[in-house]
Amino acid sequence: MKLDKFDKQILRTLQQDATVSMAELSNHVGLSHTPCWRRVKRLEKDGFIQRKVTLLNNKKLNLGVSVFIYVSLKNHDETSLNRFEAAVQDIDEIVECHTTSGDRDYLLKVVVESIEEYELLLKSKLTHLPSVDHISSTFALKQVKYTTELPIKG
Structure with missing residues (x-):
């Protein structure tokens, strides 16, 4: 259309x-x-409008720590990929999960209250995700731009 x-x-x-x-x-x-x-x-x-939502202020909700996590898997067969992707659905702190090109398989965005909470999440859940080989975490220091609006041309 x-x-x-x-x-x-x-x-x-x-x-x-x-x-x-x-x-x-x-x-x-x-x-x-x-x-x-x-x-x-x-x-x-036709799926151009997926749903209507209310956007929340993460800092007001004491969820001010954003962590970007690259994940590499041990196995890349369809079953392993599907198991990993299904497992991330059950972790509320993971707000985004993307497959990526290159030497890393996934990019996750996690939102938590504190670095200590992230450490607990890492030890208790993230390292136990199916087929995980390597995890690399980066903490966002400051959000420079934020938008939920897609750049619709024309």
């Missing part, structure tokens, strides 16, 4: 504020209410 300028403007607006009313959204993008509503429903049905 090809997106036109109205679809893209709807997506940009909803990325900034998913709570905007349909009346405000339609006014903002220059469509009447019903066509705008139909476009939003189509964008949802």
